[in-house]
Amino acid sequence: MKKKPLIMLAAASALSISIAAQAKTLVYCSEGSPEGFNPSLYTAGTTFDASSRALFNRLVEFERGGTNIVPALAESWTVSDDGLEYTFNLRKGVKFHTTGSFTPSRDMNADDVVFSFKRQGDADHPYHKVSGGAYEYFNGMSMPDLLKDVVKVDDMTVKFVLNRPEAPMIANLGMDFASIMSAEHADQMMAAGTPEKVDLEPVGTGPFQLVAYQKDAVIRYKAHPDYWAGKAAIDDLVFAITIDPAVRYQKLKAGECHVMPYPNPADIEAMRNDPDLNLLEQEGLNVGYLAYNSMMAPFDNPKVRKALNMAINKDAIIDGVFQGAGKVAKNPIPPTIWSYNDATEDDGYDPAAAKAMLEEAGVSGLSTKIWAMPVQRPYNPNARRMAELIQADWAAVGVEAEIVSFEWGEYLKRSKAEDRDGAVLLGWTGDNGDPDNFLAVLLGCDGVGGSNRAQWCHQPFEDLIQKAKVTSDPAERTSLYEQAQLVFKEQAPWATIAHSVVFMPVRKEVKDYLIDPFGGHIFYGVDLVE
Amino acid sequence: MFRFILTRLGLVIPTFVGITLLTFGMIRLVPGDPIELLAGERGVTPERHAQLRAEYGFDKPVLEQYWNYISGVLQGDLGKSITTKQPVVEEFFTLFPATVELSVFAIFLAVAIGLPAGIIAAVRRGSVFDHTVMGTALTGYSMPIFWWALLLIIFFSGILGWTPVSGRISLLYFFEPVTGFMLIDSLLSGQEGAFRSAVSHLILPAIVLSTIPLAVIARQTRSAMLEVLNEDYVRTAKAKGLSPGRVITVHALRNALIPVITVIGLQVGVLFSGAVLTESIFSWPGIGKWLIDSISRRDYPSVQGGILLIATTVILVNLLVDLVYGFINPRIRHTR
Numbered sequence: 001m002k003k004k005p006l007i008m009l010a011a012a013s014a015l016s017i018s019i020a021a022q023a024k025t026l027v028y029c030s031e032g033s034p035e036g037f038n039p040s041l042y043t044a045g046t047t048f049d050a051s052s053r054a055l056f057n058r059l060v061e062f063e064r065g066g067t068n069i070v071p072a073l074a075e076s077w078t079v080s081d082d083g084l085e086y087t088f089n090l091r092k093g094v095k096f097h098t099t100g101s102f103t104p105s106r107d108m109n110a111d112d113v114v115f116s117f118k119r120q121g122d123a124d125h126p127y128h129k130v131s132g133g134a135y136e137y138f139n140g141m142s143m144p145d146l147l148k149d150v151v152k153v154d155d156m157t158v159k160f161v162l163n164r165p166e167a168p169m170i171a172n173l174g175m176d177f178a179s180i181m182s183a184e185h186a187d188q189m190m191a192a193g194t195p196e197k198v199d200l201e202p203v204g205t206g207p208f209q210l211v212a213y214q215k216d217a218v219i220r221y222k223a224h225p226d227y228w229a230g231k232a233a234i235d236d237l238v239f240a241i242t243i244d245p246a247v248r249y250q251k252l253k254a255g256e257c258h259v260m261p262y263p264n265p266a267d268i269e270a271m272r273n274d275p276d277l278n279l280l281e282q283e284g285l286n287v288g289y290l291a292y293n294s295m296m297a298p299f300d301n302p303k304v305r306k307a308l309n310m311a312i313n314k315d316a317i318i319d320g321v322f323q324g325a326g327k328v329a330k331n332p333i334p335p336t337i338w339s340y341n342d343a344t345e346d347d348g349y350d351p352a353a354a355k356a357m358l359e360e361a362g363v364s365g366l367s368t369k370i371w372a373m374p375v376q377r378p379y380n381p382n383a384r385r386m387a388e389l390i391q392a393d394w395a396a397v398g399v400e401a402e403i404v405s406f407e408w409g410e411y412l413k414r415s416k417a418e419d420r421d422g423a424v425l426l427g428w429t430g431d432n433g434d435p436d437n438f439l440a441v442l443l444g445c446d447g448v449g450g451s452n453r454a455q456w457c458h459q460p461f462e463d464l465i466q467k468a469k470v471t472s473d474p475a476e477r478t479s480l481y482e483q484a485q486l487v488f489k490e491q492a493p494w495a496t497i498a499h500s501v502v503f504m505p506v507r508k509e510v511k512d513y514l515i516d517p518f519g520g521h522i523f524y525g526v527d528l529v530e
Numbered sequence: 531m532f533r534f535i536l537t538r539l540g541l542v543i544p545t546f547v548g549i550t551l552l553t554f555g556m557i558r559l560v561p562g563d564p565i566e567l568l569a570g571e572r573g574v575t576p577e578r579h580a581q582l583r584a585e586y587g588f589d590k591p592v593l594e595q596y597w598n599y600i601s602g603v604l605q606g607d608l609g610k611s612i613t614t615k616q617p618v619v620e621e622f623f624t625l626f627p628a629t630v631e632l633s634v635f636a637i638f639l640a641v642a643i644g645l646p647a648g649i650i651a652a653v654r655r656g657s658v659f660d661h662t663v664m665g666t667a668l669t670g671y672s673m674p675i676f677w678w679a680l681l682l683i684i685f686f687s688g689i690l691g692w693t694p695v696s697g698r699i700s701l702l703y704f705f706e707p708v709t710g711f712m713l714i715d716s717l718l719s720g721q722e723g724a725f726r727s728a729v730s731h732l733i734l735p736a737i738v739l740s741t742i743p744l745a746v747i748a749r750q751t752r753s754a755m756l757e758v759l760n761e762d763y764v765r766t767a768k769a770k771g772l773s774p775g776r777v778i779t780v781h782a783l784r785n786a787l788i789p790v791i792t793v794i795g796l797q798v799g800v801l802f803s804g805a806v807l808t809e810s811i812f813s814w815p816g817i818g819k820w821l822i823d824s825i826s827r828r829d830y831p832s833v834q835g836g837i838l839l840i841a842t843t844v845i846l847v848n849l850l851v852d853l854v855y856g857f858i859n860p861r862i863r864h865t866r
Binding site for chain 1: 830
């Protein structure tokens with residue numbers, strides 16, 4: 001990174017490490033290093049925390065601490081009757097960051113929006129190939145198929161033209177990859193022959209601007225003085241990269257940082273009792289599941305799947321695997337998402353009835369496999385242990401299961417196979433708070449052989465979610481998704497296992513920190529009090 | 531002597547080729563597809579998968595990939611990281627000074643304590659001191675690094691509050707790196723207290739990293755000294771009426787040092803492997819942590835390049851040790 005003018009934070013006595021002395025410097029002990037600072041190039045949450053959530057804005061954003069969409073760089077928008085055209089009226093007077101090497105000559109306008117999307121979607125765009133040019137989220141959200149064009153109507157109006165109606169479009173535009181970057185900065189860097197600097201020295205409109213990144217050690221930001229929604233309450237924001245959760249906890253206790261993510265489950269009780277800390281908690285926007293292969297006998301029979309679901313003691317899993325930091329899941333979407341159907345009846349734990357159902361379905365002496373992920377994920381802290389509990393539950397109803405596991409990349413790949421043998425433990429964390437992001441991605445017919453690990457293509461369900469995708473009336477969409485959840489439950493392609501609870505310990509002096517349901521860590525709106 | 535140096539240098543080349551082959555082959559033998567890992571649960575379509583493989587050159591025959599890699603290496607180009615898209619060489623040398631600083635400090639600690647401890651233990655063979663040193667050394671040698679590190683953090687940083695928990699310098703100090711060595715940069719910065727802060731951050735990780743080499747050096751010094759102390763020339767020196775101090779330092783130690791120096795050279799490799807864990811725990815921004823991340827992401831170019839550069843360092847240090855060894859002991863440079 002090029003050298004920049006420095007902000008000297010030097011102060012006080014040498015070893016008085018207490019950060020409280022620096023009244024408005026908030027230190028966040030982050031769990032890892034960002035891959036870079038352009039959120040459209042990467043997919044990791046750690047990267048988004050350091051880039052899109054601090055440095056950039058999107059046309060629309062998610063309300064802080066919630067999943068509702070609120071206007072951001074777009075003040076308002078209209079959708080054409082056929083659902084194919086979205087017209088955004090941009091906010092006036094939005095300033096980009098002024099950095100050591102760039103001074104914006106104008107406010108944010110339609111050119112910046114067009115640049116940000118064309119770079120990702122148009123293979124002939126001069127910036128498309130810069131910095132590796134892989135836009136996995138843009139691709140993953142089917143934007144290349146969906147987006148016909150992004151047109152500048154006038155300086156403050158942009159139109160998105162779609163190839164087909166897509167109700168979750170607005171929610172998609174709130175996602176990190178849709179961050180708006182400065183076209184003027186990009187033009188200057190291209191003219192200077194250093195286009196890659198756009199990604200290394202990011203210029204955004206966000207609440208903080210980058211001061212310096214010391215690789216794998218520290219990221220320093222300062223508050224954007226002209227931020228359109230008002231300057232942040234804290235003056236400086238520092239990410240102290242600390243990978244080990246036990247060490248993060250020690251740093252938090254020692255006052256070397258104010259906020260830490262991903263505590264060890266074993267430390268939760270101590271954190272709760274620590275007078276210097278507040279332990280925030282919220283249900284995560286995720287679901288952990290066990291997906292049967294509905295293409296293979298006898299799992300092609302919904303009765304068999306349901307019987308196996310009834311044999312699983314989910315309460316024991318919540319206690320044994322989540323150590324209480326989870327809630328039993330009955331639907332494929334978490335309760336924090338709109339259209340969650342609370343009327344769904346879960347398959348109650350009843351080994352005797354399960355055994356009877358299996359016999360009724362003509363299944364005896366069944367032997368199968370349970371796939372356990374090799375990694376810890378937000379929706380499943382210990383897949384191996386979970387698999388062992390399920391194995392024991394199934395043994396009680398006469399089903400013999402062998403636990404298998406592979407290296408994570410292999411696991412993801414092999415579990416997609418249509419002829420896969422056995423049921424797979426996996427899960428999902430929502431991207432945009434839209435039910436479509438769970439139901440269509442994980443259970444739609446398009447996902448068979450891919451992200452639909454149950455290989456389940458059930459026409460009545462598919463019809464409901466496809467209809468909901470093109471319906472713009474929220475009430476009607478809600479009703480369609482509620483019905484889809486009932487169909488799902490009756491067909492039981494998965495055993496829905498749990499939604500995890502996210503814990504976030506913060507020091508007492510931190511005010512107004514809200515847990516982001518999407519798993520992000522956002523510091524605009526947070527303050528420090530003595 | 532010249533011939534000896536040439537022979538040693540000649541051996542470096544096949545070693546080097548062997549390392550490139552090993553790293554290139556092994557990371558590919560380890561199961562795991564970098565593209566699947568990049569995409570996570572979301573996954574990629576088979577078309578996109580093929581497209582990305584082509585972009586990274588993974589679709590070419592392995593031999594061709596190796597050839598391209600080696601041609602790059604010979605021109606000093608180790609490729610770009612799949613994760614960060616930055617040149618591997620650049621990333622490595624940004625982080626390398628942190629590892630070197632930690633390792634140098636650790637080896638210094640290990641020699642400064644291990645060598646005298648080993649000598650005294652040998653001289654006072656069978657004494658309480660000897661048993662204590664050897665017992666401690668054995669414990670140090672068998673201690674799991676991450677556990678030992680956490681124990682020190684909880685005690686010295688958590689309970690006593692003497693040392694900072696992790697990092698390289700207090701966040702209060704901020705200056706652009708000049709050399710990448712925090713001790714030097716903090717002095718150059720002219721900021722009051724920066725140097726002290728850097729030293730205080732270095733203490734715990736250096737103790738942790740030096741533990742195993744210290745134990746090995748102490749044990750090696752003791753056994754080498756014991757062997758030499760029984761030699762005729764030592765008995766002769768004693769019989770001549772020389773002071774015990776002179777007998778030990780001049781007559782015994784100089785001869786005992788030869789195997790000890792070899793061990794110190796070999797410990798450089800051990801230090802790098804120890805640095806992987808130590809750096810992760812102390813959030814020390816060095817190549818150890820970077821390499822672990824790269825391996826878990828199957829970032830082929832970073833793993834290949836990183837291991838190659840580390841191996842080169844180890845080879846160079848051992849070459850140096852061999853040369854020093856040749857200087858000290860003429861018998862070695864005449865052996866063919």
